[in-house]
Amino acid sequence: MDHFARLGLPAALEIDAGALDKAYFAEQRLWHPDRFVGKAPEARAKASIEAAALNDAYRTLKDPLSRAVYLAALKGVELPGDGKTIDDPELLMEAMEAREELHEAGSIAQVDALAAKVRDELQRALAGLARLFLANDKPAIRKALLRLRYLDKFAEEARARRSNLGTNLGKS
Amino acid sequence: MSLLEIHEPGETPLPHAGEGSLAVGIDLGTTNSVVAIAREGKPAALHDETGKALVPSVVAYPASGGVLVGDEARALMAQQPRNVIASVKRLMGRGAADLHTVAGVLPYEVEPGTGQTDMVKLRIGGKARSPVEISAEILKALKTRAEAALEKPVERAVITVPAYFDDAARTATRDAARVAGLEVLRLVNEPTAAALAYGLDKGSEGLYAVYDLGGGTFDFSLLRLEKGVFQVLATGGDTALGGDDFDRAIAERMLDERKTDGLGDTVDEGAVKNALALARHMKEQLSDREQTSGRLELGGVPSFHALARPEFDALIAAHVKRTIDIARRVLDDAEMKVDEVHGVVLVGGSTRVPLVRAAVADMIGTAPLTDIDPDEVVALGAALQAEALTSSSGGGSDTLLLDVTPLSLGLETMGGIVEKIVPRNTPIPVQLAQDFTTYQDGQNAMAIHVVQGEREMVDDCRSLARFELTGIPPMTAGAARIRVTFAVDADGLLTVSAEEKTTGTAQRVEVKPSYGLSHDDMADMLYDSLDHAEEDMMRRLLTEARVEAKRNLLALAAALAKDGNLLSAEERTALDDARARVEQAAAGEDRDAINAAAQALETLSKPFAERRMDRGIREALAGVAVSDLESRVGE
Numbered sequence: 118m119d120h121f122a123r124l125g126l127p128a129a130l131e132i133d134a135g136a137l138d139k140a141y142f143a144e145q146r147l148w149h150p151d152r153f154v155g156k157a158p159e160a161r162a163k164a165s166i167e168a169a170a171l172n173d174a175y176r177t178l179k180d181p182l183s184r185a186v187y188l189a190a191l192k193g194v195e196l197p198g199d200g201k202t203i204d205d206p207e208l209l210m211e212a213m214e215a216r217e218e219l220h221e222a223g224s225i226a227q228v229d230a231l232a233a234k235v236r237d238e239l240q241r242a243l244a245g246l247a248r249l250f251l252a253n254d255k256p257a258i259r260k261a262l263l264r265l266r267y268l269d270k271f272a273e274e275a276r277a278r279r280s281n282l283g284t285n286l287g288k289s
Numbered sequence: 290m291s292l293l294e295i296h297e298p299g300e301t302p303l304p305h306a307g308e309g310s311l312a313v314g315i316d317l318g319t320t321n322s323v324v325a326i327a328r329e330g331k332p333a334a335l336h337d338e339t340g341k342a343l344v345p346s347v348v349a350y351p352a353s354g355g356v357l358v359g360d361e362a363r364a365l366m367a368q369q370p371r372n373v374i375a376s377v378k379r380l381m382g383r384g385a386a387d388l389h390t391v392a393g394v395l396p397y398e399v400e401p402g403t404g405q406t407d408m409v410k411l412r413i414g415g416k417a418r419s420p421v422e423i424s425a426e427i428l429k430a431l432k433t434r435a436e437a438a439l440e441k442p443v444e445r446a447v448i449t450v451p452a453y454f455d456d457a458a459r460t461a462t463r464d465a466a467r468v469a470g471l472e473v474l475r476l477v478n479e480p481t482a483a484a485l486a487y488g489l490d491k492g493s494e495g496l497y498a499v500y501d502l503g504g505g506t507f508d509f510s511l512l513r514l515e516k517g518v519f520q521v522l523a524t525g526g527d528t529a530l531g532g533d534d535f536d537r538a539i540a541e542r543m544l545d546e547r548k549t550d551g552l553g554d555t556v557d558e559g560a561v562k563n564a565l566a567l568a569r570h571m572k573e574q575l576s577d578r579e580q581t582s583g584r585l586e587l588g589g590v591p592s593f594h595a596l597a598r599p600e601f602d603a604l605i606a607a608h609v610k611r612t613i614d615i616a617r618r619v620l621d622d623a624e625m626k627v628d629e630v631h632g633v634v635l636v637g638g639s640t641r642v643p644l645v646r647a648a649v650a651d652m653i654g655t656a657p658l659t660d661i662d663p664d665e666v667v668a669l670g671a672a673l674q675a676e677a678l679t680s681s682s683g684g685g686s687d688t689l690l691l692d693v694t695p696l697s698l699g700l701e702t703m704g705g706i707v708e709k710i711v712p713r714n715t716p717i718p719v720q721l722a723q724d725f726t727t728y729q730d731g732q733n734a735m736a737i738h739v740v741q742g743e744r745e746m747v748d749d750c751r752s753l754a755r756f757e758l759t760g761i762p763p764m765t766a767g768a769a770r771i772r773v774t775f776a777v778d779a780d781g782l783l784t785v786s787a788e789e790k791t792t793g794t795a796q797r798v799e800v801k802p803s804y805g806l807s808h809d810d811m812a813d814m815l816y817d818s819l820d821h822a823e824e825d826m827m828r829r830l831l832t833e834a835r836v837e838a839k840r841n842l843l844a845l846a847a848a849l850a851k852d853g854n855l856l857s858a859e860e861r862t863a864l865d866d867a868r869a870r871v872e873q874a875a876a877g878e879d880r881d882a883i884n885a886a887a888q889a890l891e892t893l894s895k896p897f898a899e900r901r902m903d904r905g906i907r908e909a910l911a912g913v914a915v916s917d918l919e920s921r922v923g924e
Contacts, residue, residue: 142518143671146689150718154474154678165778169720176715209888213881277826 120174234275312445314671321670326429327676332669349364350414358430380420382457425468452478480510483669495631502639523623532639538604539568701738704832722774745829
């Protein structure tokens, strides 16, 4: 059973966050191991597996990027594993330039500005995905998701850089 | 005697009397413990004859024999220090290797563990005893108190643990309960239990924070409350931060003052203990006074010390700021903003300090919730959960606790990089898998190294277990598909298994760390990771680039050995140069240079790869023709 079906939601890029929570809570009420205290071991084991699958589904669908990657996989678009070198020269260029900018950013304000820019890019790229999914343009979906994944990683790097600058300033 | 007993509604003496024994909630604390029971959604702490709910977590094995727990045990401390133990919770699930972190803190003779576990033992009352059996004595005393108060057998309990307790400490707590004759219905994290007590009491909804500052530990958790669901979004803390640090700050000040006044600087163990006891008293007084003073007598020389609230605030400001920094990081983890938090619950005796309350109120922007006794709130929440777990239909107590993992769990991969499989703050129970492959041709075994922590490199994380998946049939590098599965149950305990998917070679290992991860280690690991986040990520990216480059070089070398004759001498030289450049870059520290060299090599080797593919296809076709021919010959 796929994650969408498990939570009784339509397999779509956009989902209602409230509906996701509601479905997740309702299913956990049925399957959480706390509901099976004192029951037969087989029933408890089954509940544990169901509850774990629900948590996996919830976690995957809650985050827009992981949801998009998952939906793409359902449609047969496979992405290379994390940590592989980027195979798109354009993206490689963008990544190298951005990283250089981040490296040179010496103040929290500068890092924040970069992070805000990346967040905007992320939002825009996410918004653009809907059209690609509608057209079922698999190569374009793959390309866009790889870029999104890079942007997400970059946002994380920016956060790390920011906290580093913060502690250094705090110490001096 | 009437044949039919009739009770007023709400006065039924025992709900579910048919089920036999009662289920209680227990807060097994470092300093104090509390037992409570909930009936029809109303929790109450169980008191002794004198009306006290708190049982000091102190156990004595008096010279005269027997075992004492609580106030009676504490009373013996001065006369028979070697027969009395306090704060045993700090040693739960800890091994001899962890002891350097508590050495000097605990005045006990400690022996390394033997036999099945590496957990330490303490020489108390002339006998080596494990933290598990000492904790079991506290639990037995609580059980006895509950049975006396309820006049019924008590055999089941929900026991709370710090959110930060690791695998070993959780297991040790369960074992202690078993020794005490209690079935553990569930281990519940302390902040979650506190939220339960508040949430159910007030019928609150929305985002709530729990700020728990005890004697030696700090926890901060963020929960969402919605129609009986308590969803933990993120948790964090520091297990070497608490009210004890406040006492120490005051005591140090007093000893300094004596030194300045020329009253001597004798600071032996006894002097420190006396100063700390007075400091604690002064701290407590400053909770509802603007100033206080105390008389300290050391070595027969008395000194007088005055302390005003602003001075005290200045002494502890750095500690309080640290708790607020941690709280902000937890909010960050949950991607939540302060103004989204509806309320903050205060737990732990140290939250009585005015500066703490003010700092929390200042951060969250609303007055903290304090109307439930911070010393009892955790036990009350545990009691509510015990009732919810044992009520047959659920009915009115339709609560559901959704908790998370406090620290990331992962595996060591090439180059000592940690591949996180279960990130911290993942809802539990959970089962997550990841596929790995072999690195070398014909590799028939794979070492699986399970680690816990937030850092990117293995050496900076805590090792939980190692095992080896053997019997992988010989395959070319990268062909095997090894699936490693991490399962964390609702109590937070981990099981890891590995399987080679193409052949079904499987091995399963239950991860029982041979010795416990100390809380301090845990907190240190987490905060190290935040302090080193950028540096770590750079190291990881560099290592990844190196591993990837070397993998490609290996593959190319193998291809050249086989099909090198497909290349002209010129092409071969160019390719060898490009290989050398990758080797050279990989030896350096510049990730972009490695990636650029690798990219150049890939572009250059593309025609070679295409020719190899053509040859492969031709050979395959040729093979068909030959077999075709043979079959014709055979006719």
